[in-house]
Amino acid sequence: MWRLRGRSRPLTGLESLARFPVQAELVRTLSGPDEFRETLFARIAGAAKRVLIAALYLQDDDAGREVLSALYAAKAARPGLQIAVFVDWHRAQRGLIGKGASAGNAALYADMAQRFGPGVPIYGVPVQTRELMGVMHLKGFVIDDAVLYSGASLNDVYLHRHQRYRLDRYHLVENRPLADSLAALMSQVLRPNPAVGFLDSAVRAKTGALRGAIGRLRRTLASSAYGVTSEPIGNGEVGITPLLGFGARRNQLNTVILQLIQRAERRLVLYTPYFNLPGPVRLAIEERLKRRCHVTIVLGDKTANDFYMPPEEPFTAICALPYLYESNLRRFCKAHQKAIDQGLLDLHLWRHDNHSFHLKGLLVDDDYALITGSNINPRAWRLDLENGLLIHDPQSRLIEQHWVELERILAHTRRLEHHQALEAADTYPLPVQRLLKRLARTRADRLVNQVL
Known part of the structure; x- marks a missing residue:
């Protein structure tokens, strides 16, 4: 095992990460x-x-x-x-x-x-x-x-x-x-x-x-990380780097997520089950949009959230979470309506019968992919022990697999054209409205977004 010490983020870029060569x-x-x-x-x-x-x-x-x-x-x-x-x-x-x-x-x-x-x-x-x-x-x-x-x-x-x-x-x-x-x-x-x-x-x-x-x-x-003995990527191979992430500082997984977003030139795909982006991720995405990189975010409809409860069921506080995430999405969509109208930003909401959605990860251009258990939210960013596998694919050997996977997922989504296409907050079930108003009034909603 090797350990990370010293600075809060590695001094090297993605191309310098140690990786295992694997036949595609x-x-x-x-x-x-x-x-x-x-x-x-x-x-x-x-x-x-x-x-x-x-x-x-x-x-x-x-x-x-x-x-x-x-x-x-x-x-x-x-x-x-x-x-x-x-x-x-x-x-x-x-x-x-x-x-x-x-x-x-x-x-x-x-x-x-x-x-x-x-x-x-x-x-x-x-x-x-x-x-x-x-x-x-x-x-x-x-x-x-x-x-x-x-x-x-x-x-x-x-x-x-x-x-x-x-x-x-x-x-x-x-x-x-x-x-x-x-x-x-x-x-x-x-x-x-x-x-x-x-x-x-x-x-x-x-x-x-x-x-x-x-x-x-x-x-x-x-201070721990996965051991990797780096070798060059040969013909027909991809490079895979296992990543560990824990805590707000010296978090290798978080650093790589940001580096992936920042290097996207043509297209970026982000999967996240709970729309509650960490501040650095949101800012990095906004910078990509300014540079006219096409950004696709795939997330679950609130009814596909594992905490969603139909309005006719007994209400508990945890049932308000899908509505809180949808409120986050509404604000994000409203702030970036111009990018949506221009076709630079695609927000896809997944819903399939009574099933639920739990996807995470990134696709960057045609040469990088991240598969991870991280929800890419503030809790994962700062509190939970997370990991992931970074795939470097300079020969685009796996690109067809990635896009087939994406197409299969998008088959059960709708593109969000406007923030008004989301259910308005004043139509939420009354217990949800009361709880969200109370959280907003005390600014506790910000704290809740950090830990859930």
Whole structure:
């Protein structure tokens, strides 16, 4: 592992980043949640050496239990198989937002371990003493010498069980050095850290007792990065750089996101599920528009937000979030109406029946792509532990895959022609109107945008 120290951002540009050369045909964009699910289970069933999983959560539902059962079955068939699952410590020990008190997903982990024995350890990673102030948002499945990367977590809706799906992006990369690099962060940085504890046990440490260890973990993460031994990109190859991001300073992932936007000359595509852009990202996009770069932003309609609740359902404060994001979008659209009219700015709202939207990442011109779990919002920018894979494609070997993926996504979108095409705030459900007015009156909406 190598570490970042000193200045708040690297002195070198994108072209100087260390990268793994990967044959382009070994990088594949999967078609959707069904192929993602099928690939995940097939790879686990066929794993010979290791299965290391990083996700925000592994849910106590049908899909989550299916994943755990597959891991236990793989371990029983091949006892020497290395298995480890890393999820957020806090998220695993609470129930769903808006539901009653619960022991959370950790109760499932402990029950499965008691019934099937050891061999599938599940580690909780606390990046802060409270979930509100930051979560373990790393993503990626290392299975033998392959990396299956998606922003998805593991539950029914992400794996398209029971007629509903939450759309994400899904990529499979066959490359041992890249797999080793992602595995090393989990095995050598997270797993041995005193703050990282077992969740598959009925007896777990109290978060309060870990306060000092969590602080030390945060300092370790703020200075850590994925190990990369750079080699030149050969004919038919792309370069892939794994990126780690944590905290407001010395955050390599954030720095690369800004550099990607700033280097866009002809076209920039941004995927984000929650329209709440960090200030530096918004300013960088505005600068691209001034330079007449074509910018496409793909985001979910408020009804495709995972926090959306139909007006006829009981109201809780969390239900106001999709409306808050839409208010952000309305202001952005109004401020950039001229660019929309000129065709320089395309805002695409995704909506498909009762499904939801969770895409993240960037496409820049024809030679760079970022796949990431970062929502590219202030919370991801400053509070959460994030990662991503930067693909440098100077020979445009993957460009067709990227545009096929984009076209497939845009098939369920509408272009926002004018801010008045969005629902007006005074037509929102009354509880939402009251809450948003109260937040605006106290300027608490700015604080809410920073942490949600």
